[in-house]
Amino acid sequence: MPQTGLSGSRSLRSALTLAVLVGVSPASHAAANQEVQRYLISIRRLYENLEYERALNQIQLAQQQKARSTEDEVTLSLYEGILLAEMGRVEQGTAAFKAALLLKPEAQLPVPVAPKISKLFESVRQQVKREMAPLLSQQQVEPPARSPSLAPPVPAPAAPVPGAEGVSQRAPGRDLRRYALVPAAVGGGLLVAGGVSWAISRGERGRLRDDDPSLATREDVDRSVSRGRTWQTVGFSLLGVGAAGVATAAGMYFLGGPERPVSLGVSTDGTSAMIHGRWP
Structure with missing residues:
Protein backbone atom coordinates (compact mmCIF):
# COMPACT_ATOMS: atom_id res chain seq x y z
CA MET A 1 0.00 0.00 0.00
CA PRO A 2 1.45 3.48 -0.82
CA GLN A 3 2.76 5.29 2.28
CA THR A 4 2.88 8.89 1.02
CA GLY A 5 -0.41 9.77 2.70
CA LEU A 6 0.75 8.44 6.06
CA SER A 7 3.99 10.30 6.75
CA GLY A 8 4.51 13.58 8.59
CA SER A 9 5.95 15.24 5.48
CA ARG A 10 2.81 14.37 3.55
CA SER A 11 0.73 15.98 6.31
CA LEU A 12 2.85 19.12 6.14
CA ARG A 13 2.38 19.31 2.37
CA SER A 14 -1.34 18.88 2.87
CA ALA A 15 -1.38 21.80 5.29
CA LEU A 16 0.44 24.00 2.80
CA THR A 17 -2.15 23.29 0.09
CA LEU A 18 -4.66 25.31 2.12
CA ALA A 19 -3.15 28.42 0.54
CA VAL A 20 -4.89 27.64 -2.74
CA LEU A 21 -8.24 28.31 -1.10
CA VAL A 22 -7.85 31.98 -1.98
CA GLY A 23 -8.34 31.23 -5.66
CA VAL A 24 -11.31 28.84 -5.21
CA SER A 25 -14.81 30.13 -5.86
CA PRO A 26 -17.33 30.01 -2.94
CA ALA A 27 -19.52 27.46 -4.74
CA SER A 28 -16.68 25.02 -5.45
CA HIS A 29 -15.31 25.48 -1.91
CA ALA A 30 -18.68 24.62 -0.37
CA ALA A 31 -19.03 21.54 -2.57
CA ALA A 32 -15.51 20.35 -1.72
CA ASN A 33 -16.12 20.96 1.99
CA GLN A 34 -19.25 18.81 1.88
CA GLU A 35 -17.22 16.12 0.16
CA VAL A 36 -14.64 16.22 3.00
CA GLN A 37 -17.44 15.92 5.54
CA ARG A 38 -18.68 12.75 3.81
CA TYR A 39 -15.18 11.34 3.96
CA LEU A 40 -14.97 12.14 7.69
CA ILE A 41 -18.23 10.29 8.35
CA SER A 42 -16.91 7.28 6.44
CA ILE A 43 -13.56 7.39 8.29
CA ARG A 44 -15.30 7.42 11.67
CA ARG A 45 -17.47 4.40 10.80
CA LEU A 46 -14.49 2.43 9.47
CA TYR A 47 -12.50 3.26 12.62
CA GLU A 48 -15.32 2.08 14.88
CA ASN A 49 -15.46 -1.16 12.84
CA LEU A 50 -11.67 -1.57 13.27
CA GLU A 51 -11.13 -1.31 9.51
CA TYR A 52 -8.01 0.77 9.87
CA GLU A 53 -6.53 0.21 6.40
CA ARG A 54 -9.72 1.28 4.64
CA ALA A 55 -10.01 4.29 6.93
CA LEU A 56 -6.47 5.36 5.97
CA ASN A 57 -7.40 5.06 2.32
CA GLN A 58 -10.36 7.38 2.92
CA ILE A 59 -8.02 9.88 4.60
CA GLN A 60 -5.80 9.86 1.51
CA LEU A 61 -8.78 10.56 -0.72
CA ALA A 62 -10.07 13.34 1.54
CA GLN A 63 -6.64 15.01 1.64
CA GLN A 64 -6.69 15.19 -2.14
CA GLN A 65 -9.59 17.66 -1.97
CA LYS A 66 -8.07 21.08 -2.69
CA ALA A 67 -10.70 23.26 -0.97
CA ARG A 68 -10.21 22.02 2.59
CA SER A 69 -10.65 24.24 5.61
CA THR A 70 -8.12 24.36 8.44
CA GLU A 71 -10.58 22.55 10.70
CA ASP A 72 -10.93 19.75 8.11
CA GLU A 73 -7.16 19.45 7.79
CA VAL A 74 -6.76 19.23 11.58
CA THR A 75 -9.47 16.55 11.91
CA LEU A 76 -7.99 14.42 9.09
CA SER A 77 -4.52 14.60 10.65
CA LEU A 78 -5.92 13.58 14.06
CA TYR A 79 -7.70 10.57 12.54
CA GLU A 80 -4.51 9.66 10.72
CA GLY A 81 -2.50 9.81 13.95
CA ILE A 82 -5.04 7.67 15.80
CA LEU A 83 -5.15 4.98 13.08
CA LEU A 84 -1.36 4.83 12.74
CA ALA A 85 -0.91 4.54 16.50
CA GLU A 86 -3.52 1.77 16.67
CA MET A 87 -1.60 -0.09 13.95
CA GLY A 88 1.66 0.19 15.95
CA ARG A 89 3.25 2.80 13.67
CA VAL A 90 3.90 5.20 16.54
CA GLU A 91 6.50 7.37 14.83
CA GLN A 92 4.25 8.13 11.88
CA GLY A 93 1.28 8.63 14.21
CA THR A 94 3.30 11.11 16.25
CA ALA A 95 4.12 13.07 13.07
CA ALA A 96 0.42 13.21 12.13
CA PHE A 97 -0.54 14.43 15.63
CA LYS A 98 2.18 17.09 15.44
CA ALA A 99 0.95 18.32 12.05
CA ALA A 100 -2.55 18.78 13.50
CA LEU A 101 -1.36 20.51 16.69
CA LEU A 102 0.86 22.92 14.77
CA LEU A 103 -2.26 24.12 12.99
CA LYS A 104 -4.43 24.13 16.12
CA PRO A 105 -2.55 23.69 19.44
CA GLU A 106 -5.81 23.37 21.46
CA ALA A 107 -7.26 20.62 19.22
CA GLN A 108 -8.95 17.59 20.82
CA LEU A 109 -9.21 14.02 19.52
CA PRO A 110 -12.40 13.56 17.49
CA VAL A 111 -13.22 10.08 18.92
CA PRO A 112 -12.61 8.20 22.19
CA VAL A 113 -9.27 6.39 22.13
CA ALA A 114 -7.27 4.00 24.28
CA PRO A 115 -5.35 5.54 27.21
CA LYS A 116 -1.97 4.87 25.57
CA ILE A 117 -2.99 6.84 22.48
CA SER A 118 -4.40 9.67 24.58
CA LYS A 119 -1.14 9.79 26.53
CA LEU A 120 0.88 9.85 23.29
CA PHE A 121 -1.30 12.67 21.95
CA GLU A 122 -0.84 14.82 25.08
CA SER A 123 2.92 14.25 25.04
CA VAL A 124 3.02 15.49 21.45
CA ARG A 125 0.98 18.57 22.51
CA GLN A 126 3.55 19.42 25.20
CA GLN A 127 6.37 18.96 22.68
CA VAL A 128 4.66 21.32 20.23
CA LYS A 129 4.16 23.92 22.98
CA ARG A 130 7.85 23.76 23.89
CA GLU A 131 8.87 24.18 20.26
CA MET A 132 6.49 27.09 19.69
CA ALA A 133 7.31 28.93 22.95
CA PRO A 134 10.51 30.65 21.62
CA LEU A 135 8.66 31.82 18.51
CA LEU A 136 5.78 33.24 20.55
CA SER A 137 8.11 35.00 22.98
CA GLN A 138 10.09 36.48 20.09
CA GLN A 139 6.89 37.86 18.54
CA GLN A 140 5.97 39.49 21.85
CA VAL A 141 9.41 41.09 22.26
CA GLU A 142 9.73 42.46 18.73
CA PRO A 143 7.75 45.72 18.33
CA PRO A 144 5.43 45.95 15.32
CA ALA A 145 6.81 47.76 12.30
CA ARG A 146 5.83 51.42 12.31
CA SER A 147 3.92 52.61 9.30
CA PRO A 148 5.75 55.33 7.31
CA SER A 149 2.54 57.38 7.29
CA LEU A 150 2.50 57.68 11.05
CA ALA A 151 3.69 60.86 12.60
CA PRO A 152 7.10 60.69 14.31
CA PRO A 153 6.98 60.09 18.01
CA VAL A 154 6.91 63.08 20.27
CA PRO A 155 10.22 63.34 22.16
CA ALA A 156 9.96 62.85 25.90
CA PRO A 157 10.56 65.91 28.08
CA ALA A 158 14.09 66.24 29.36
CA ALA A 159 14.69 65.06 32.89
CA PRO A 160 15.18 67.84 35.44
CA VAL A 161 18.75 68.51 36.48
CA PRO A 162 19.31 67.91 40.23
CA GLY A 163 19.79 71.12 42.14
CA ALA A 164 18.43 73.31 39.37
CA GLU A 165 14.84 73.59 40.68
CA GLY A 166 13.42 77.08 40.47
CA VAL A 167 16.19 78.41 38.22
CA SER A 168 14.88 80.05 35.09
CA GLN A 169 17.18 79.97 32.12
CA ARG A 170 17.19 82.62 29.43
CA ALA A 171 19.01 82.85 26.18
CA PRO A 172 21.90 85.28 26.33
CA GLY A 173 20.87 88.75 25.26
CA ARG A 174 22.24 90.45 22.23
CA ASP A 175 25.33 92.58 23.02
CA LEU A 176 24.33 96.15 22.15
Missing part, protein backbone atom coordinates in the same frame (compact mmCIF):
# COMPACT_ATOMS: atom_id res chain seq x y z
CA ARG A 177 27.55 97.81 23.29
CA ARG A 178 29.08 97.45 19.83
CA TYR A 179 26.24 99.60 18.47
CA ALA A 180 26.45 102.30 21.14
CA LEU A 181 28.70 104.47 18.93
CA VAL A 182 25.86 105.22 16.50
CA PRO A 183 23.48 106.98 18.92
CA ALA A 184 26.47 108.60 20.62
CA ALA A 185 27.69 110.17 17.37
CA VAL A 186 24.19 111.26 16.36
CA GLY A 187 23.44 112.62 19.82
CA GLY A 188 26.74 114.48 19.96
CA GLY A 189 26.12 116.09 16.59
CA LEU A 190 22.64 117.17 17.62
CA LEU A 191 24.04 118.62 20.85
CA VAL A 192 26.53 120.70 18.86
CA ALA A 193 23.81 121.87 16.47
CA GLY A 194 21.53 122.69 19.38
CA GLY A 195 24.30 124.68 21.06
CA VAL A 196 24.89 126.69 17.89
CA SER A 197 21.17 127.40 17.52
CA TRP A 198 20.92 128.44 21.14
CA ALA A 199 23.95 130.73 20.73
CA ILE A 200 22.33 132.39 17.70
CA SER A 201 19.14 133.00 19.71
CA ARG A 202 21.23 134.49 22.53
CA GLY A 203 22.90 136.79 19.96
CA GLU A 204 19.57 138.11 18.77
CA ARG A 205 18.58 138.73 22.38
CA GLY A 206 21.84 140.62 22.96
CA ARG A 207 21.19 142.86 19.96
CA LEU A 208 17.80 143.80 21.36
CA ARG A 209 19.19 144.38 24.83
CA ASP A 210 22.10 146.54 23.60
CA ASP A 211 20.03 148.61 21.15
CA ASP A 212 22.00 147.49 18.11
CA PRO A 213 22.12 150.40 15.58
CA SER A 214 21.12 147.97 12.81
CA LEU A 215 17.66 147.70 14.38
CA ALA A 216 16.53 151.11 13.13
CA THR A 217 12.86 150.39 12.44
CA ARG A 218 10.03 148.51 14.12
CA GLU A 219 10.14 145.87 11.40
CA ASP A 220 13.83 145.21 12.12
CA VAL A 221 13.06 144.67 15.78
CA ASP A 222 10.19 142.28 15.03
CA ARG A 223 12.33 140.25 12.66
CA SER A 224 15.08 139.99 15.28
CA VAL A 225 12.61 138.86 17.91
CA SER A 226 11.14 136.23 15.56
CA ARG A 227 14.60 134.92 14.61
CA GLY A 228 15.59 134.72 18.25
CA ARG A 229 12.52 132.72 19.18
CA THR A 230 12.93 130.39 16.21
CA TRP A 231 16.60 129.66 16.90
CA GLN A 232 15.81 129.21 20.58
CA THR A 233 13.10 126.62 19.81
CA VAL A 234 15.35 124.79 17.37
CA GLY A 235 18.25 124.92 19.80
CA PHE A 236 16.30 123.45 22.71
CA SER A 237 14.80 120.73 20.50
CA LEU A 238 18.18 119.70 19.12
CA LEU A 239 19.72 119.78 22.58
CA GLY A 240 16.93 117.56 23.92
CA VAL A 241 17.17 115.00 21.11
CA GLY A 242 20.96 115.04 21.28
CA ALA A 243 20.85 114.44 25.04
CA ALA A 244 18.46 111.52 24.50
CA GLY A 245 20.84 110.02 21.93
CA VAL A 246 23.81 110.34 24.25
CA ALA A 247 21.80 108.84 27.12
CA THR A 248 20.73 105.92 24.92
CA ALA A 249 24.33 105.27 23.89
CA ALA A 250 25.41 105.34 27.53
CA GLY A 251 22.69 102.86 28.47
CA MET A 252 23.60 100.54 25.59
CA TYR A 253 27.26 100.60 26.58
CA PHE A 254 27.03 100.29 30.35
CA LEU A 255 24.05 97.95 30.54
CA GLY A 256 24.99 95.81 27.55
CA GLY A 257 21.47 95.95 26.13
CA PRO A 258 18.51 96.80 28.37
CA GLU A 259 15.82 94.17 28.86
CA ARG A 260 13.16 96.81 28.33
CA PRO A 261 13.32 99.16 25.36
CA VAL A 262 14.44 102.71 25.96
CA SER A 263 11.65 105.08 25.09
CA LEU A 264 12.55 108.75 25.30
CA GLY A 265 10.80 111.78 23.83
CA VAL A 266 11.46 115.50 23.67
CA SER A 267 8.92 118.28 23.76
CA THR A 268 9.26 122.05 23.87
CA ASP A 269 7.05 124.99 24.66
CA GLY A 270 9.17 127.50 22.74
CA THR A 271 11.24 128.53 25.70
CA SER A 272 12.44 125.20 27.18
CA ALA A 273 12.88 121.55 26.17
CA MET A 274 11.58 118.60 28.24
CA ILE A 275 12.76 114.96 28.02
CA HIS A 276 10.15 112.34 28.94
CA GLY A 277 9.81 108.60 28.56
CA ARG A 278 11.00 105.36 30.23
CA TRP A 279 14.50 104.40 31.16
CA PRO A 280 15.33 100.87 32.27
